[in-house]
Amino acid sequence: MKFLRQTLAIAAKDLRSEIRGKEAVNASVSFALVILLLFSFAFDLEPEQIRDIAGGLLWLIFAFAGTLILNRSFARELVNDCLDALLASPVSGAQLFFGKCLANYVLIIIVECVSLPVFAIFYDVRLPQRLALLFLVMLLGTWGITVIGTMFSAMTVNLRLRELMLPTLIYPMLIPALIGAIQLSRVLITGGPLAENFIWFRILVAFNVIFTILALALVEIVLVG
Amino acid sequence: MPAASAVSIEGVWKYFGDYPALRDISFNVEGGSCLALLGRNGAGKTTLLRILGGLSKAARGRVSILGKDTRASATRQRIGILGHGIGVYEELSAFENLSLFGQLYGLDDPRRTATEWLERTGLDRVRDGLVREFSRGMRQRLAIARCFLHEPSLLLLDEPFTALDDRAIAVLQDLLKSALAQGRTIIMSTHQLREALELATDVALINRGKLAYRGPRTWEMLEDPGWLYRHYGEA
Numbered sequence: 001m002k003f004l005r006q007t008l009a010i011a012a013k014d015l016r017s018e019i020r021g022k023e024a025v026n027a028s029v030s031f032a033l034v035i036l037l038l039f040s041f042a043f044d045l046e047p048e049q050i051r052d053i054a055g056g057l058l059w060l061i062f063a064f065a066g067t068l069i070l071n072r073s074f075a076r077e078l079v080n081d082c083l084d085a086l087l088a089s090p091v092s093g094a095q096l097f098f099g100k101c102l103a104n105y106v107l108i109i110i111v112e113c114v115s116l117p118v119f120a121i122f123y124d125v126r127l128p129q130r131l132a133l134l135f136l137v138m139l140l141g142t143w144g145i146t147v148i149g150t151m152f153s154a155m156t157v158n159l160r161l162r163e164l165m166l167p168t169l170i171y172p173m174l175i176p177a178l179i180g181a182i183q184l185s186r187v188l189i190t191g192g193p194l195a196e197n198f199i200w201f202r203i204l205v206a207f208n209v210i211f212t213i214l215a216l217a218l219v220e221i222v223l224v225g
Numbered sequence: 226m227p228a229a230s231a232v233s234i235e236g237v238w239k240y241f242g243d244y245p246a247l248r249d250i251s252f253n254v255e256g257g258s259c260l261a262l263l264g265r266n267g268a269g270k271t272t273l274l275r276i277l278g279g280l281s282k283a284a285r286g287r288v289s290i291l292g293k294d295t296r297a298s299a300t301r302q303r304i305g306i307l308g309h310g311i312g313v314y315e316e317l318s319a320f321e322n323l324s325l326f327g328q329l330y331g332l333d334d335p336r337r338t339a340t341e342w343l344e345r346t347g348l349d350r351v352r353d354g355l356v357r358e359f360s361r362g363m364r365q366r367l368a369i370a371r372c373f374l375h376e377p378s379l380l381l382l383d384e385p386f387t388a389l390d391d392r393a394i395a396v397l398q399d400l401l402k403s404a405l406a407q408g409r410t411i412i413m414s415t416h417q418l419r420e421a422l423e424l425a426t427d428v429a430l431i432n433r434g435k436l437a438y439r440g441p442r443t444w445e446m447l448e449d450p451g452w453l454y455r456h457y458g459e460a
Contacts, residue, residue: 081310
């Protein structure tokens, strides 16, 4: 119970700071909307073609926009040496990591929830009747992005070029999760058979479980050495 | 009967790249004492304090705080650290900052404790003001409150008097005297020799990562704060 309370306190602190400062969310939402707008003018595609590429387009935007949020996750702790104050407190590295993951997850989901209807309007795509399933895929894919991104945000926090290093490091790691999320989203948007693509769902879940466990086990070493 | 060691440092080495920032440092600090950790800039004082606080690991050697490993949760529960940074969040209010750390330290009633410490440090009138709007002195008093909030048994203070305004110095001196009277242990690195030596019961001097002197504070040091550097400092 104490573990959960302290973890939620860290998550609430990050969300409160972000709501007041709006450093990352504004940049992330703006980026997602501008890319959606630019792509809608860049390609003159048939409705069927749009539905085919919709999954890929959405997840590339989610991943790029998400990085802007993840970049700030540990970087905001550098101001006033707050990371030292957190590490000196009795909370474990796992609690700190998990709290930050929760806050990042909520923020990225907010960006996605703003981007999705805008995408449907710009590209004239009717969101699938299986919207709940698409949302489930979003939740799973976003957790993968969040876990990997938060872990590498911790690893790169003391690097001078962390804004460049984070995307360079996380995108290769995210390939299995992104492929899974793209395939499932494409099937759901085009109305294809879900049963034949169930393997991607399993890959996505396995990816999340493995990397969440790895991150929780390694974060203390990453943060303190 | 001798007091039990609150801090035990045995053969600690720390490297930054190939450069040995700490070289075979060994000493103990007895419970209830106040150790002034002295040395020139770059001597290794902050590095040693970071290792004691569990914020960095020694390359070699062993450190135990109150008989336990520095990264043990129970150890951190009993340490208060005041470093170069104030360790409070700009986008949170003074009250939110102290409540947050109260929760992280597992206090029974973090909100009540936060309110009490805001009063003790004279920040109760700005309790809901965001830290980003605070003056430097107010931020420092908030940092002092954060450090003392959970009533730590061991205080690790890195240059605690640097850049403090008069009011913050008075608040900190009172708290340190009261902490010593309650039997808590203090390790304080500083360049402000007079203030430190007035409070200290013991002194350690580090020269280029090596321990040059470790012993009780003597009347010579108190009368002439430069005495220690002249006798044990670098040539």
